[in-house]
């Protein structure tokens with residue numbers, strides 16, 4: 355509320371946050387510069403090239419800053435979210451070794467040890483898919499999604515949300531709603547299975563909902579599947595110490611909620 359106090363507080367983390375942010379910005383700028391140097395308008399290689407192609411057109415409204423912000427948005431929204439979700443999957447796998455075993459058994463049966471997983475394996479890995487979604491549900495890494503603004507007065511269930519109100523959609527309350535989920539506080543991948551097939555559930559909202567649903571949903575889902583499967587193919591995961599308690603309450607770190615620090619062992623499978 356009083357920003358100046360942040361700078362007077364010798365223990366404030368804000369200077370470090372600003373420094374980190376500058377480093378990320380420099381990195382993104384250097385990546386854009388690299389691509390710009392090798393850009394060939396007749397050989398569009400990826401999203402950034404498409405942007406550069408538009409930028410070159412005389413009537414283009416796309417500016418350098420616009421390009422930077424778009425790429426930064428994708429980087430920032432797409433890195434921490436996926437890695438924090440993977441941290442939660444690791445935590446749940448060492449906390450629930452029986453679930454880890456069922457996932458691995460299915461992976462070895464469907465893919466084996468030698469072949470790398472591919473996106474379409476998801477159709478044959480219902481228990482693995484159910485486990486990833488159950489981790490996403492119970493951990494809800496973006497408990498309040500991102501803030502939205504009401505562009506006009508809206509009435510919902512007899513209540514008026516006034517124009518310009520800032521709205522934080524509570525995804526955590528959807529994920530813990532007992533009218534949608536039986537025993538919502540219990541970790542149970544089977545809730546996403548029906549006759550041993552993976553089923554989508556109406557209340558699943560890890561990527562939020564509506565027209566502004568996460569833009570990277572499909573990418574994130576493939577990344578989660580491919581990385582999770584590759585790890586379980588190669589490693590047995592376990593607690594570092596038998597008596598470690600492994601708390602499952604997270605820490606809010608800006609927009610995302612990450613697990614408290616924990617230690618674990620990755621034992622290469624024989």
Ligand code: HEM
Nearest residue numbers: 431432435436439496499500560561562566568569570574
């Ligand atoms: C497990 C991983 C991820 C989770 C849980 C996640 C979750 C979310 C959530 C909850 C929102 C807010 C939606 C809203 O406005 O209500 C969001 C927005 C967004 N996400 Fe993700 N995300 C993930 C990965 C990614 C990836 C990999 C990318 C891109 C490479 C990405 C790009 C975006 C962008 C650009 C938005 C803003 C969309 C808009 O406002 O129209 N996300 N994400």
